[in-house]
Amino acid sequence: MANSNPMRTRLKEAFNYLKTERKLDQKDVAMLMNTSETTISRNLNAAGDGRINTDFLIRLNSAVGNVFNIQYIIDGTGNLFENTPQTAGDGRMRVDSDADMVARLIDEIESIKNLLADEIHSVRDIKLQLQEDHELMLMLTRQLNTALDKVLKN
Secondary structure, three states: OOOOOHHHHHHHHHHHHHHHHOOOOHHHHHHHHOOOHHHHHHHHHOOOOOOOOHHHHHHHHHHOOOOEOHHHHHHOOOOOEOOOOEEOOOOOEEOOOHHHHHHHHHHHHHHHHHHHHHHHHHHHHHHHHHHHHHHHHHHHHHHHHHHHHHHHHO
């Protein structure tokens, strides 16, 4: 049975853009969002008319540089891209300023920097644990060799 949820269809449109234009798959997006591929898949493929969590959409948009118009994904208002010219309330065209785009890029870079710092910390923790495990294995090997020598001498 085909999924007829318009919100989910627009979300898939956003993911299609990410896949074709940014060369990001679900795994890449999950990493950028600091979530699981299962969460991404569930939001893209859930059956029925269940709504997609707005927090998920905000996190997705933030993770990819705020390029999408979340209101469009939610209810179809406007168009998919936040940074394309849109009509303001008075009928004039609205374009985000370069300063706004630079600020978003700086925020994205800061977010990536924090993610990398967390990953570096995790790698250091794993390295320390491996060193401790290695030392424990060496100690156990020495104890086994000592015990084996004693058994063989008897």
